[in-house]
Amino acid sequence: MTTQKEISRRRTFAIVSHPDAGKTTLTEKLLLYGGALHLAGSVTARKKERATVSDWMELERKRGISVSSTVLNFDYGGYHVNLLDTPGHNDFSEDTYRVLTAVDSVIMVIDGGKGIENQTRKLFEVCRRRNTPVFTFVNKMDRPALGTLELLDEIERVLKIGAYPMNLPLGSGGDFRGILDRKTGQAHFYERTPGGTFRAPVATHGGLSDPVVKDALSPTVYAALCEEMEMVEHAGVSFSPDDVLAGRTTPVFFGSAANNFGVQLLLDGFLGYSPPPVARANAAGGTIPVTAAPAADSADIDNANTADNNLIDPNFETFSGFVFKIQANMDPRHRDRMAFVRIVSGKFTRGMTATLARTGKAIRLANSSNVFGRERTTVDEAYAGDVIGVMGTDSFRIGDTLSGAPGIVYDEIPSFPPECFAYIHNPSPANYKRFREGLTQLVQEGLVKLYDIPSGHQKISLLGAVGPLQFDLVQYRLESEYNAASRLEQTDWTIVKRIQTKDGAPADEKGLHIPMGAKMALDKDDCQVLLFPGDWHMNFFIEHNKEVTLAD
Ligand code: G4P
Numbered sequence: 001m002t003t004q005k006e007i008s009r010r011r012t013f014a015i016v017s018h019p020d021a022g023k024t025t026l027t028e029k030l031l032l033y034g035g036a037l038h039l040a041g042s043v044t045a046r047k048k049e050r051a052t053v054s055d056w057m058e059l060e061r062k063r064g065i066s067v068s069s070t071v072l073n074f075d076y077g078g079y080h081v082n083l084l085d086t087p088g089h090n091d092f093s094e095d096t097y098r099v100l101t102a103v104d105s106v107i108m109v110i111d112g113g114k115g116i117e118n119q120t121r122k123l124f125e126v127c128r129r130r131n132t133p134v135f136t137f138v139n140k141m142d143r144p145a146l147g148t149l150e151l152l153d154e155i156e157r158v159l160k161i162g163a164y165p166m167n168l169p170l171g172s173g174g175d176f177r178g179i180l181d182r183k184t185g186q187a188h189f190y191e192r193t194p195g196g197t198f199r200a201p202v203a204t205h206g207g208l209s210d211p212v213v214k215d216a217l218s219p220t221v222y223a224a225l226c227e228e229m230e231m232v233e234h235a236g237v238s239f240s241p242d243d244v245l246a247g248r249t250t251p252v253f254f255g256s257a258a259n260n261f262g263v264q265l266l267l268d269g270f271l272g273y274s275p276p277p278v279a280r281a282n283a284a285g286g287t288i289p290v291t292a293a294p295a296a297d298s299a300d301i302d303n304a305n306t307a308d309n310n311l312i313d314p315n316f317e318t319f320s321g322f323v324f325k326i327q328a329n330m331d332p333r334h335r336d337r338m339a340f341v342r343i344v345s346g347k348f349t350r351g352m353t354a355t356l357a358r359t360g361k362a363i364r365l366a367n368s369s370n371v372f373g374r375e376r377t378t379v380d381e382a383y384a385g386d387v388i389g390v391m392g393t394d395s396f397r398i399g400d401t402l403s404g405a406p407g408i409v410y411d412e413i414p415s416f417p418p419e420c421f422a423y424i425h426n427p428s429p430a431n432y433k434r435f436r437e438g439l440t441q442l443v444q445e446g447l448v449k450l451y452d453i454p455s456g457h458q459k460i461s462l463l464g465a466v467g468p469l470q471f472d473l474v475q476y477r478l479e480s481e482y483n484a485a486s487r488l489e490q491t492d493w494t495i496v497k498r499i500q501t502k503d504g505a506p507a508d509e510k511g512l513h514i515p516m517g518a519k520m521a522l523d524k525d526d527c528q529v530l531l532f533p534g535d536w537h538m539n540f541f542i543e544h545n546k547e548v549t550l551a552d
Pocket of ligand 1: 017018019020021022023024025026139140141142143255256257258259
């Protein structure tokens with residue numbers, strides 16, 4: 001298959017949801033369709049599989065939340081699907097945001113009984129900012145759900161996006177009988193399949209006017225359905241694939257992930273309307289010399305040797321990508337670090353040399369893996385849209401660009417200012433080396449930010465994070481992966497800002513009016529920062545120190 005064809009069949013997406021809405025269950029069912037999992041169909045087997053595929057960190061099992069992302073991929077219906085798993089908990093949102101920079105579309109799972117929940121709203125906002133196309137799966141229709149029109153209205157009102165129901169549920173809870181596919185006009189009858197057997201059998205029948213459909217529904221459900229149909233046909237948004245691609249309309253599918261019902265319609269609809277790998281902005285601008293040897297099948301690539309300097313097309317023949325995640329110690333038996341690279345353009349071949357844009361250094365990408373939960377397989381070739389795990393170098397940082405030609409820099413990874421701060425102490429001086437090594441690696445992963453506060457001849461380490469649960473995770477991982485105990489001491493600071501002077505030289509601390517409660521520290525680049533308990537202290541500082549400015 002040509003490079004262009006390989007790229008065009010890639011679909012790279014993430015599933016987002018409020019915890020408990022059914023993200024894990026839906027992931028498992030999608031994997032079944034791709035033949036990537038073979039489950040016995042019992043809850044126990046499911047839990048066992050879940051432990052080995054998604055929840056590979058002990059902490060995840062202990063807390064019952066997903067804290068680490070994995071990349072899952074499978075082939076289905078001619079497509080090559082890359083599903084990036086995102087952490088589910090509120091506190092790990094920074095990691096989730098990073099994963100969302102690496103996808104081209106998103107499936108948003110909503111609990112039909114609860115509607116749009118807090119975390120869903122926040123994640124949706126990230127998608128909106130990036131104009132990422134969002135597909136919606138309203139899950140748990142086998143449980144009592146909010147009314148169909150109410151749910152659609154809530155999506156439109158709260159998320160401010162057009163909601164186009166691809167199918168309509170035939171009742172919910174005890175009355176749930178299936179869904180009506182609007183495209184084919186056919187009803188798919190629901191059959192309860194505890195544990196979710198593979199490809200749950202569905203009988204399809206004629207549409208609303210079919211007596212089989214009418215007889216299957218209670219008169220109340222049937223009357224409601226007729227009314228809903230009337231409403232969505234006449235008052236609802238019309239369907240436009242362009243609106244979906246632009247993130248203006250979300251196609252909505254109903255179903256029950258646990259019962260593997262409605263999942264195939266979701267998958268087929270998603271693959272049909274979601275985008276192949278999309279072009280990414282080149283923050284460097286300028287000219288890109290095409291120095292790399294043309295790909296063997298470049299004749300098939302319409303725009304080979306061309307690159308709009310501000311936008312890198314996936315079919316641009318030169319390999320390029322960016323690091324969106326770094327994970328240390330994925331295999332507890334080895335001290336390793338894996339950098340996850342989203343390929344933006346061209347083709348990756350194992351052993352190829354790429355330039356790390358930040359340092360200008362050439363790096364041979366010899367150790368490349370496909371990571372499927374705990375499983376790893378060597379990747380010899382990969383294409384734009386794919387994610388590869390690269391090991392064997394400590395040079396990578398989150399956000400780094402790798403490319404086969406100079407002049408490409410991606411600036412895709414947002415940085416969120418920490419809002420919680422805690423001192424971290426090493427209670428056992430004999431363990432200092434392990435403690436420091438662990439802390440350095442976890443900071444490189446982007447789990448937390450590290451600041452040094454000068455104190456006499458010593459420096460005290462301060463951690464900064466978006467949410468406090470990240471501190472627990474640091475402690476847990478220091479202990480389990482580096483055998484280093486630690487002690488945390490919470491602080492009252494909630495804001496950190498860099499100090500900028502007019503000439504770029506460090507500010508003289510003695511010359512600054514720093515309010516009581518605020519503190520100066522150094523960040524990882526040895527730049528001066530100020531920590532404030534709140535806005536009042538920060539505004540006081542700004543008011544009384546006109547010769548310097550504060551920046552994020
Ligand atoms: P999450 O990843 O979004 O946090 O949600 P997860 O899939 O873990 O699902 C949360 C709970 O909701 C699970 O129940 C799961 O079985 C249940 N669930 C998922 N989809 C459906 C559905 O379509 N219908 C119903 N009725 N329940 C659903 P649990 O009791 O926490 O776990 P388990 O013992 O069932 O595994």
